[in-house]
Amino acid sequence: MVTEIHSIIPLLAVLVSMIASVLILASGRYPNLREGWTFAAAAIKFGLVISILPLILDGKIVTYTVIEMLPDLPIAFKVDAFGILFAITSSFLWILVSSYSVGYMRSLNEHAQTRYYFCFAIALSSAVGIAFSANLITLFLFYELLTISTYPLVAHIETPEAISSGRKYLTYLMIAGVALLFSILVVYHETGTTEFAFGGIAGMDVFSKTALAVLFITFMIGCAKAAFMPLHAWLPAAMIAPTPVSALLHAVAVVKAGVFTAVRIILYVFGVDLMRESGLWLYMAYFVSITIILASIYALMQDNLKKRLAYSTVSQLSYILLGAVLITPHGITGGMLHIPYHAFMKITLFMCAGALIVTAKKENISDMNGIGRQMPITMLAFTVGALGMIGMPPAGGYVTKWFLLLGAAEMHSMILIAVLLVSAVLNAAYFFPVVYVAFFKKPDHELAYKEAPLTMLVPIVVTAILSIVIGIWPDAPGMFLDIVNIAVANVTGGI
């Protein structure tokens, strides 16, 4: 039996950025004070999340019931290893992206910055709320809040195109919300609870095989934030948002909330045993394989760097889902570990793309000839991220890919192994040209050295270095692999 500790810290970690959002709104006229709140909240939030970590590494879980919303339907937090993995990732990267945001938004002299920081803070609250949710209903609450709070960020520039992209975003995600709600209702009606359990919710076996498959499908539609095909179209559309939004939200918080939810549902609602007995794992594995390959091919066809990164994200997110449905300890390790690993590497790539927009005013790869001479540090960081995506050492990507391959091998699936390998080749095919264009092609005209402002450059360098650190020393004590090992032990029952 896992020891439960009651503590208000999870609630505080969620609330701190909510409170900050109010302060941000109140101090809209003083930009420095306003950004001060963002930094303070980000630091406090990260501190609070980290303060829970020792308990989790000790094998305990931290719970807190906030209120009884309806009889038998509490809003409650339960921090376990998997939850804290996502919480650490998003709250740590928020600190870096805050710095990056300040540089980006001020360089471009963007309008409505108060709204921007306000919504950003709420989105972060929602992401950590999702990470710490003890049950489906709490998760749904924050899931919807995340959708709504990110809409103003997507539609930020307010051109007709941005608004129609925002509408697309909203439509996809709200339909997903409805599907998720439907699934939650069915689970609650049949089992009388929505609380996550390590082996899956007890009583899920009351469903017939067909009903279970339908329920699984509606649940997965509900996880459209995970951007698997054919429910991915909102993600490239959302690239119209300012780059820090793309970086933190559409590479980390929102899409990771989607895969996090999907993994929670697969492993903590359905459970490993039910997934295996029903054979659902195999269908889902093939289904996400299609996304892994197709999205990479779409990425090949994009000239706009942010769009290419978006399709790359679509493909990489399905790695995580694939890992979860492999339902072997190694597969799940690979999937879960890819959440922080992909986050660090992809955020590096997005921040580089944003730096290119701000400094060189370039969005398309075909215009980037020799840009590495103008912005060597940025493009070096980009190369690190790209290596990670492809799965080449020293960046972290190879670690997760290794675990995924092990998992696929354990399930004796040659097809899935082939998918992973082909996808690595495709990743190389769409990332190396960028690196090649930047460093080896001759620029059209002479480029002087000019990097992005320090507020932007520092976060880029930090995440690039961290991407390497998690690659060459993945088993550092207390690092992600430790956390994931506990989470995997929880869900597979072996401690």
Next chain:
Amino acid sequence: MAGFEIITNNLPVLTVVLPLMAGFLTPIVGLIDRRLPWYWVMLATFVILLITSSNLVTVIATGTIHYHLGGWNPPFGIEYVIDLLNGFVCLIIAFIGFMVSIYSKESVKKEVPGKTTQFYTVFMLLITGLMGITITGDIFNFYVFLEISSLTAYSLISMGDRGDALVASFNYLIMGTVAASFILLGIGYLYAVTGTLNMADMHRLIPNIYESKVVLAALAFFMVGFSIKVGLFPLHAWLPDAYTHAPSTGSALIAGLMTKVGVYAMIRFMFSVFTPVFVIDMTRMTEILSWAAALAIIMGSVFAIAQSDIKRMLAYSSISQIGYILLGVGLANVIGMQGGLLHILNHALMKCALFLVAGAIFYRTGIRNLYQFQGLGRKMPVTTTVFLIAGLSMIGVPGTVGFTSKWYLALGSIDAGQWLFVVIILVSSLLNLAYFWRVFDNIWFGHPHEIEHLQRDEAPLSMLVPMVILAALCVFFGLFAYYPVHYVLEPLSEALLGIGAMP
């Protein structure tokens, strides 16, 4: 001390007598000073709010209150009965009445200039009628109050937009009179076969005459009559015009309360004048009702999407929302019933807030076309935030009241095995999203540069306070729905369906 006891013993009847007296005294107060009626009405509605709260607390603590008018014992005299159902509805009426009366000050001054005293007189009489309908245990007394509330509503609406309001009011008058005739006929029929006018007495006698065609006809007349009164699709034709052209304050009051009281009457007649067995199993009236309600949910939302006048959009949205309530009732299981009843409270809060916002925007800018709302987010930040919260409630975002009732309604539909209704409820929240998000977009997005120069020009404080309170309650009851559900709705739903006794 004796005086105090007289008051506490007579609290049930004071809920009706107090607004009635206050209404008749309003012209006199208005004669002294034209500004006084607002204070007077606010005071009166506040006292009524206290009385109804005390009534509900008493009912929860000690059970149903019976009050015999003039000391005459039923079934001969008129009896007022307060149980959980009407205690709950009375409190909603009193609360919304109080909120709207605070709000009314500036709005009435601007929209019905020179007639404020008349307006407030009618306002109080409308509250009287609604309270009376809710509280009475006598079926003919019920009809009297129904007429009081209808007549006052007609005149309240006619005070609105010049010309249009008169037509709307007249339409409503015709439809309302047809409805009232149906109801009166139903009452006559029941009186003819049971020989009593007391609701509880009828409830006792009707099981003996289930086979009688007269009883069946009476039920049909009641259902048609009340369906018109609540604007159940396709008998809704009077509603959009009436809500659109009434003065803002009147719209908020009528939209928040009129139809709710109609729904209350429908529930009261179906389950405690007739019997659950009769309406659920024998005549299958609840099943018919649930299908009609499902149709209303979809059609109301579809029509709402087509509107550009904000008040008309809200009116069609009301048609859809009334469908929610009746769907819950029609599901005829405890969970669905809880959802329906909870939605009476929830919809009153949300819709009243939305109409108040529409009124405040109209007061400041004179605009009702939602496509002209650009820049309002900067100009009236508090008002538009209230709109955002209430609008998200309508969509049913978790954490707001709209979610809790949607949850129960969908769960009740699953419980009844009606998967189509589950789909309708969920799809309707997407339709709500479609027509509310359009307004949000117009308020906050699309014109970043044109609105830079706009100055803040917020609604007056007397308007802001009730709007903010209502929005806060939308969130409060969204997160703490446990309290109304546990203390009122659970026992109430079981009692109505004949599963448990009314405490």
